Amino acid sequence: MFHETIIAPATPVACSALAVLRMTGSQSVFISDKLLQLFSGKLLKNSASRTLHLAHLVDPSQKQEKIDELMVVKFLAPNSYTGEDLVEFHCHGSPVIVDFILEKTVELGASLAEPGEFTKRAFLLGKKDLMQAEAVADLIHSKSRSAAQRLVRQVGGDLSLRVRSAKDSLESLLLYLEAELDFSQEQIDFLSQNVYSEKLSKIISDLEALEASFKRSKSLSNDITLVFAGKPNVGKSSLFNAFLRKNRAIVSNVPGTTRDVVDAAIVFADRCVRLVDTAGLRETVDSVEKIGVQKTSEEVKKADVIFFVLSGSSFEEEDRVLWGKTLAEKSSGQRLFVLVNKKDCLQEDIAKSIQKMVAPFEPFFVSALNWDSLFELEEKLKFELRKDLSFDEDVFMLNQRQIDFVKEALTSLREALDLTLDFHQEILVTFLKEALESLSALLGEEYDKDILKKFFANFCIGK
Structure with a gap:
């Protein structure tokens, strides 16, 4: 049905242990034999379908000079992903090697595949329906x-x-x-x-x-956005880094260090979670900081989970105002957690004031400095996020x-x-x-x- 043999990388082109390239079409085995020396001494065309072979990748224009040692998988029509003859190259993940395979296969008659072309061929050849x-x-x-x-x-x-x-x-x-x-x-x-x-x-x-x-x-189709919000210098960036398990956001004792949104992706509770560190919420005359505060407000509105961060070393009227505003603007679908950071220097009267203010929410007293109580917080968050995943087996993912x-x-x-x-x-x-x-x-x-x-x-x- 298709006259062109096509090829494309099936893995991202970057330095890595392995890279996989796929070639499908009537000439895929013929072209592969021009670039491969199987350790068995056979030609790929003489091997059985669905077999894996160790081979050298060679340059046919340079007296068969060896370029790489790789594994090759052969599939014959119709028993392949596309329904056509298909060859997979499992080579070392150097972009230079990937580029060499693409260049030489195109010289030998293949074309670079368009996005989705392998699955499109599988659909048109009846291997898969559209769903x-x-x-x-x-x-x-x-x-x-x-x-x-x-x-x-x-x-x-x-x-x-x-x-x-x-x-x-x-x-x-x-x-x-x-x-x-x-x-x-x-x-x-x-x-x-x-x-x-x-x-x-x-x-x-x-x-x-x-x-x-x-x-x-x-709810299964989207990632979760978790935003760290609060006034400046309460430890939002430190907690962000602690959750991320690396120093992604700049941390200092100077209020207002974070002026822009910093985000990072992790897999947490079997879900893709986007962590968002934000500028501290406060009134400011600084034009640049104002932009950061506006971005924070926008991220909080879009968040699935809000970590409202307070400091265990100080409690001011500003905290009450900010808490009241957060509650007023919180949507019904958002989950709100209260984190009291700097547990290591927590004062008893401050703890009582915070507990009274945020009731009926139960605050988590944590320390980003030594990760104290963070494990308990993570377990609670996992429990909440997994509630969304408790569906019957009969639930389908429709687009x-x-x-x-x-x-x-x-x-x-x-x-x-x-x-x-x-x-x-x-x-x-x-x-x-x-x-x-x-x-x-x-x-x-x-x-x-x-x-x-x-x-x-x-x-x-x-x-």
């Missing part, structure tokens, strides 16, 4: 372990199977109704109103479960395109359910056909070439 292809992209960008677990099942076809089951049931129902229309003069009863309503209600119920999945799984087609199908089916067989059969058939078209588009059985091109363009190179 499985989408799951591949979503799995690559998954933001939690729970999302990854669900998406890998969708790559395997679990969600497609659910949609196809509803589509098959709808086709069967439509077949009965169209047959009854064709033989309307024969006075043959194919379906009673009760049986029709029962079958249609079951299809609607199955699709409504997918609609509910979309709503319930949205916006998919849920739009599910809703289209449901609209048509609900219209059909309101009609009776006796008086509205032809209109009813029209609604069922509309729903069937929506489910076919959902699976990618009907697609627009331009839309398909845009969809796969959002994939990474080499996938």
